[in-house]
Amino acid sequence: MSDHDAWRTKLEPPAGGLARLQREIDSRRDRVPRVRTAPAFAAAAAFAALAFGVTHYLRLAPQRAFERSLQTALATMPADDAVVERGIARELPSSRADVRIVELAPAATPVSPRP
Amino acid sequence: MALGEGELYACYRRLETPLYNVLYRWLWQAQDCQDVIHDAFVRVWDRRARVDAARLDALVWTTALNLARNRLRWRALWRFGEIDPLAAADTDPFADAARGLQQRRLRDALAQLPRAMRDVLVLAEFGGLGNAEIAAVLGIPAGTVGSRRHQALARLRGLLKEEHADE
Numbered sequence: 001m002s003d004h005d006a007w008r009t010k011l012e013p014p015a016g017g018l019a020r021l022q023r024e025i026d027s028r029r030d031r032v033p034r035v036r037t038a039p040a041f042a043a044a045a046a047f048a049a050l051a052f053g054v055t056h057y058l059r060l061a062p063q064r065a066f067e068r069s070l071q072t073a074l075a076t077m078p079a080d081d082a083v084v085e086r087g088i089a090r091e092l093p094s095s096r097a098d099v100r101i102v103e104l105a106p107a108a109t110p111v112s113p114r115p
Numbered sequence: 116m117a118l119g120e121g122e123l124y125a126c127y128r129r130l131e132t133p134l135y136n137v138l139y140r141w142l143w144q145a146q147d148c149q150d151v152i153h154d155a156f157v158r159v160w161d162r163r164a165r166v167d168a169a170r171l172d173a174l175v176w177t178t179a180l181n182l183a184r185n186r187l188r189w190r191a192l193w194r195f196g197e198i199d200p201l202a203a204a205d206t207d208p209f210a211d212a213a214r215g216l217q218q219r220r221l222r223d224a225l226a227q228l229p230r231a232m233r234d235v236l237v238l239a240e241f242g243g244l245g246n247a248e249i250a251a252v253l254g255i256p257a258g259t260v261g262s263r264r265h266q267a268l269a270r271l272r273g274l275l276k277e278e279h280a281d282e
Contacts, residue, residue: 006217007217007271009214012135013131013148013152014149017131018127018128018131021124025160028157
């Protein structure tokens, strides 16, 4: 190397750098997974709760729709024995004043007037 | 595919010396250089699940240079820092003194170069990186690297010659 290019001197790094890195990686091996699994567990739990809620809601949907239809039919029904025009129910005679007996039928099946 | 420990250590063995030589010409402190190299590899390891092993070297270079820039910003060492004795580890005190003087001249000359030129020159001359690798690390076109490198080398030689003539 000429004097002109003496500035290009190659330096050797101090010893022990790789050993230091290996110690650091070893010390992280145990704690890194804990840091990463905590958010994963939280996300999984939230997803499970949401899935349960949605499934439960969908499972009860037909029952809720039926109850709504029944309430609508009863609300519009006259107090005496009658046939509801929408065809879902008709009230039958009851021997007790505090009990109402209602005959139900699917909406597709018209309820015929009692003879 | 996630990065493995073996690949990381092999990369460390491959890049430690060129990284150290480049970082020393930025930071002028041996301990800081060691710390930056260590921190860069630890950061890359923390992101190992997303690291492409084919681009590992470029990622380590980029991370180390960013850390070094942060360090320079923090302590504004470029103008006011002292060259430490660790870089001149010869047992001969005369050799130590000569080397220290040479490094001081180099630091003063590099400080007079525009940063864009200096970065390219240091990576090429002390890191041994080719134009394409420097382009990838600095995020500039390879053609620009070539012209900056040529200009920077000519200016550095001129500055060193001037300093030598002044003494």
